Structure formats: structure tokens, C-alpha cells
Amino acid sequence: MLPISLTLINEAHSGTLIRLKTFPISMHRYFFSKLSAFYCISILQFLLLTLIGLRLVPLIVDSPPIDYEQILTLLPMGLFICLSAVCFAAIFAAMVNSFEQAIVVGGGINIILAALSGFMVPFDIMPEALQNIAQFSPMFWSAQLIKLNMVDTPFIESGTNIIKLCLFSVMCLAVSSLLFSRKIRELLWN
Template structure:
């Protein structure tokens, strides 16, 4: 135990000589988590709270354009603009403003769309009723020639608009027009049958959707940008200790410190244990700092606070085993690297790759199929899933045992390989 404590003390002394690097280990993840969360929270609010201004050119002046205008206004997502300077918009002006990036989109409703739809529906209804005797009693109506050729609602999108936004708008407009067509068919049938029941038609959908969210202490557990980003960037910060840890090991080899240590009755395992304890303390301090920022600082800068839902202890367990994995990877890299020029760039790059693979930047479900399988091999993915299981899915210790077991086994494997490699290298 005394040798282990002295080894830990040695590592602390080394870190104290590089206070700038040590500060970066804490400041960098804080800047990252604040910046990324601000960006994602702003994007989330843009999509859910802020109304997007869109242009509407109404060449129809009928029921369809009125319904589209009303539905878009009531959706809460769009602010519909139909005039500029007191004059109605035309297609050319709307197109230019959208293509110049001033507006996200423009909707062009063609002339006679409502009248044409009604005429087409009446034509189809008459064709159906001709096969029934009821048509004999239907009073003949004077024919009005109306163009029933297919019409097109033209949509102009800003070239920078995302595909998801375009598809969502198209789906919304298609649903509106489908409801109008359904009502028109219903109205045409009742008129041909000589009944006055059009007022009974209701456009409300028979089937609706309700999202059921998990509850904790009678409170809905709806995830926000903070709950996603704090665990993700905490993991990133933890694994970034690979860089200083591997550099310190390389320094000890190149400066002869490791040789002097081995001349003493100190095993390489004790040296590694000292580094493990020291850097685990740093990992846990990073975790506590990130959690404190999420709870106390975020509300003061307009971000949702980090709600732990009573899971702080379990999150600390996940952080501890994630720290083990990070330390193990750093020890392996430092053992294999021969120079600082090898360890530093490779360590930083490998951490970025593991973060990208593990779902820190892009959710795993949004990755290609092959990358979803590869992601399961990233220790960051194990840690991230364990954090989410505890924080968002209200899981227990038994539920996260597979992930924390994988993290600890990863640490054991990395340390074992390092010890074996070091012993073989010295035996040569």
C-alpha cells in the first residue's frame, strides 16, 4: 500500500508541474459542453417554438387556399406571409426571395384549384351514381365547363433547407389537401342524393397518436439537450486524458525514470496502479464539474438544467468505470508509443474516432447499418448507453451491469496487454 501511495504521489507531482495542461483537461470539456448544448438547444427551440416565416401565393382564392392558410397559421410552426408592401405576392417575387435565402420556402397555389377539384369530384360521383337507380331521381343541373385537368401546388425551398424539413412540409400540405378532397367527395354525394347533411362532416381524424413518456415520481421524463450532452461530453473529456497519460509514460521511458523505478523493488503493476488511481481521480473530478455546470450554470445562460432524477449515485458508478476504460487505453498507448510525437497525435485522433463511433456526435441510430455494428465496439458507446439508461430510462444497477462490466474488462485487457508487452520488451 505504501508503494502505491508513493506512486500516486509521484503522478500528482508530475501533474503539478504542468498546471496549464491540467487546467485544459477541465476547461476544454466545459467549453465544449456549453457550446454544443447552446447550439443544439437553440436548434431545438427553432424547430419547436419559433415560427418559421413562409411565403404563400394564393392564385386560387377558394376553399383550398383558405384551408391551407388557416391550417398553416394554426399549426404554431409557421408565420404565413401573403403580401409585401400592401400588395399580394406573385410567384416570381416569392421564388426570388426564397432562392436568395431570405425565406425558407414559398407555396404557390394555382388558379381555380378549388373549383377544379369540385368539378372533378362531381364528375367522379356522377359516374358512380349512374350505375344506381337513385340517379334517375337526381335533378339535372346545368353543365358548367370547368377545367378538371390535374393541378400542381408548387413549392419553392431555400437550397440550404434540410431534406427532413422539406419532407415534413410536403407531408403537412398533402394531409391538408387530402382532408379537403375527402370533404368534397362527401359533399358531392349528399348534394346528388338530395340531402342537406354537409354540416355533419367533420375533418377530425378518427385515429390519433399519443406519445407515452416514462414517468419518475409523477413527472414526465422528457429528455432535453442538456441530458444528452452532459453525459456525452463528460465521456469525451474522460477519454481525452489518454493524451497526457500516454505522454507521461513516454517521458518516463525516454528520461530513464522508468528504469530507475525498476531498479527499486517496485513492480510495473504498482507503477500502473499509481497512474490508474491518479487519473481516475481526475476523471471523477471532470464528471463532478460537468454535472455541477449542468445543474447550476446552465439555468443562468438560458439552458435547461440537468435533472438527475435521483440518479447521481448510479451516474457516478458509470463515470468511475468509464474512467477505468479511459485510463486503460491511455496506459496501453503510452506503453506502445516510443515518442511523444507518436502518443499525442494518435491519442487525440483515436479519442475523436471513438467518440464519433460511440454516438457522442451523431446518434447511433442515425448511422449506416455497418457503423451501428461497429459502434458497439466503442467503449464510449458502452459508457454513453449506461449514462442514458440511468438518466433517461430510469434503469437500476442491475440494468447497467453489462455496460460497466464491458468497461472494466476493457480496462483489464488494456493493462494486461501493457504489462505483457513491457515484460517481453525487457526480456529481449
């Protein structure tokens, strides 16, 4: 959330977005091109963290490293996980107007979603009410995809979570597009 938000905030404060409004380009195309770049960066981060988590960490803790084949099965899931993360971040990038807002909102949302996903607090020991709320969290769906992969569940069984992530991504793109359009309309020359 933070890199996308900070980039748009810098572009708004520096006048870049206003200057781009005068060019014969679609601002939506510009916005989606920017999100595509962040999507590629997100995929690279996913790959790097996956390699560290599945190859380097086992070496540090003296356990057998995970097979590269299993790492490759994570890649298709990573594409969907990164897509939903970037699309969700785009909402906040188009919504916030200052660095402070980006840090507070981005950090707060990430901590809440991580706590509900089962990454911070094991899902099995959460109160039932939180378990029910977690079922609606995109980070929970992502965690489930990764967990299913780690126990060699066939990829097709992950389909429900992939569909949820895709629908969530489309919804987030639509909302972020509307918010970005509003932000662009409100920009004025200083």
C-alpha cells in the same frame, strides 16, 4: 490518453524509468500506482464535468437544472467509465515512444470512438454498418450507460454495459502490462 502517455514518455526520456529499475520495487506496482493516480484524477474530472453539464449548462440555456439525486446515480457509472478510459489509455501510454505519436494516436482514436459512440453523430442516423461496429466500442457502452441514467432506467438494466466495460478494462490492463514490461526491458542507459 495524452496525460498518461506524456508522463511515461517524459519518464523514459529523463531516465526516471531506468533509475526505477534499479530500486527494489516492482515495476508493475509502479505502473498500476501511476494508473491509480490517473484514475482518481479521471473521477474528479467526471464529477466536475457532470456538475457543469447537469447544473450549469441548464442555467445558461434557461432550462430547469437537473436534480442532484440524478447526478449521484451517475457516480457509480462514472467509476466504471473512468476505469475503462484509464485502462485503455494505458495501452497507448505503454506503446508510444514520442509526443507526436501520443498526440496523433490518442487524438485519432478518441475522434473515431466518439464518432461511433453517438456523441458526435446520433446513433439513429448512422448507417447500419456503423451501428453494428459501434456495438463493440467502449465509448458507446459508456454513452448508453449515461443515456439510460438520464431517462431514469433502473441501474440493474445497465448491467450489461457495466460488465462489458469491466471485461474491457481487464483486457486493457493485461495488454498494457505486457507492453509496459516490454518497454521497461528495452530501456538502456544512454
